[in-house]
Amino acid sequence: MSYLHDRLLYSLKLGYVKTFPRDVEKLLSIGEEIGFSDIEKLLREQTHDDSEKPPYFVTFSTFTSEGPTKCMVLNPSLSPAVRDRLEKLAKKKRISIVSLDEIPPKLRGEICEDFLAERYPTIRWNFEWENYVIVGVPDGITEDFVYEFKTTGSEFLLGYMERSALAQGDLYGFFFRRQNKRVQIYVVNQAETYTWHEKVDTNVAISLLKAFKRFDETREFTFPEKWKCRNCSFRRICKQKYR
Numbered sequence: 001m002s003y004l005h006d007r008l009l010y011s012l013k014l015g016y017v018k019t020f021p022r023d024v025e026k027l028l029s030i031g032e033e034i035g036f037s038d039i040e041k042l043l044r045e046q047t048h049d050d051s052e053k054p055p056y057f058v059t060f061s062t063f064t065s066e067g068p069t070k071c072m073v074l075n076p077s078l079s080p081a082v083r084d085r086l087e088k089l090a091k092k093k094r095i096s097i098v099s100l101d102e103i104p105p106k107l108r109g110e111i112c113e114d115f116l117a118e119r120y121p122t123i124r125w126n127f128e129w130e131n132y133v134i135v136g137v138p139d140g141i142t143e144d145f146v147y148e149f150k151t152t153g154s155e156f157l158l159g160y161m162e163r164s165a166l167a168q169g170d171l172y173g174f175f176f177r178r179q180n181k182r183v184q185i186y187v188v189n190q191a192e193t194y195t196w197h198e199k200v201d202t203n204v205a206i207s208l209l210k211a212f213k214r215f216d217e218t219r220e221f222t223f224p225e226k227w228k229c230r231n232c233s234f235r236r237i238c239k240q241k242y243r
């Protein structure tokens with residue numbers, strides 16, 4: 001779906017079409033002329049404000065036995081003085097402060113990215129590789145590198161995440177044709193961001209794609225680490241899981 005959405009939207013932006021036809025066949029053929037130079041052009045046109053400040057906090061509401069409760073998550077990079085002022089304000093307004101490790105991992109990742117990730121322009125695009133179409137949207141793309149930001153709960157998980165995040169950087173670098181990858185992982189229990197800035201390894205990207213193709217063709221999958229099954233949202237329906 002994102003594939004078609006991008007083709008339609010970018011065709012409009014690039015001036016390849018002015019309106020969309022009602023005929024489905026014609027609609028599906030829109031965007032066939034979009035090339036990589038067009039994607040670079042759209043990326044360069046993005047307005048990007050380097051001075052954009054990350055938010056100090058986010059708020060949301062939850063429902064507890066005492067009724068609706070307003071909660072606040074503070075940006076971990078705040079200075080102690082600002083944090084102190086916000087905590088006092090929250091107390092006065094009866095807003096509960098929630099720490100990052102109380103938030104489900106997916107949402108926590110999104111919040112941390114908002115709070116802590118470096119700001120670069122980016123774009124989503126799809127790439128043909130053999131019989132597949134690979135859709136990718138890095139967290140940032142500059143002339144020189146692709147950027148990816150991730151969050152993990154603890155240093156134990158950092159080692160696992162490092163490998164997959166760097167491999168993701170290699171895939172993005174391969175498809176978006178960038179020399180380098182910049183990867184950052186924020187570790188919640190250490191309140192620390194780890195950074196890698198390295199050359200893109202296209203051999204890693206190609207071997208991953210070949211491994212993906214092999215799994216897809218044979219449907220013979222390797223087992224994940226046991227602990228991944230314990231926390232997996234597909235656990236209830238998965239037949240492969242570790243018990």
Ligand code: SF4
Pocket residue numbers: 224228229230232233234235238239240241242
């Ligand atoms: S429960 Fe199934 S889908 Fe989830 S990690 Fe384990 S094997 Fe993979």
